[in-house]
Amino acid sequence: MPSFKCKDIGMKCGFTAKAKTQDELLKMIGDHARSVHSLNPVPQETMDKIMKAIKK
Numbered sequence: 001m002p003s004f005k006c007k008d009i010g011m012k013c014g015f016t017a018k019a020k021t022q023d024e025l026l027k028m029i030g031d032h033a034r035s036v037h038s039l040n041p042v043p044q045e046t047m048d049k050i051m052k053a054i055k056k
């Protein structure tokens, strides 16, 4: 199951997410980035870090 931890991309944040698919996980991460980190849109550089930090 794909999972993600915000702290894996260097954020001081306790957010973790898990989803059945990577698409679902990316949606959850996107919502979190917008609401908690005020990233709207999420910069490409941050997206790259997120993609690398996702554990499958």
Ligand SMILES: [Zn+2]
Pocket: 006, 011, 013, 014, 015, 032, 036, 037
């Ligand atoms: Zn976070």
